[in-house]
Amino acid sequence: MPNIASAKKRVRTAAKRTTVNQARKSRIRTFTRQVEEAIAKGDQAAAKAALKAAEPEIMRGVSKGVIHKNTGARKVSRLSKRVAKLGA
16 A cells, blocks of 8 residues: 555546446447447448447547557448448
């Protein structure tokens, strides 16, 4: 356990940030899963709508530093590709 006041504060701050970051990651996973489920059903309209909702959520995670920029871009790209494939 830390003895110095600033170190104690860092422990508290880190705990708060961890909670926020976990919630944000969970939201990203939820939105991604909704797209995946729509793709699995073969419903292109629902998949497009879900992707439209998921993309800003993923990019918000990128801007907040929860996931890496390239990871976010890769996730969006792969989901977009799969949704487009439903129409073909």
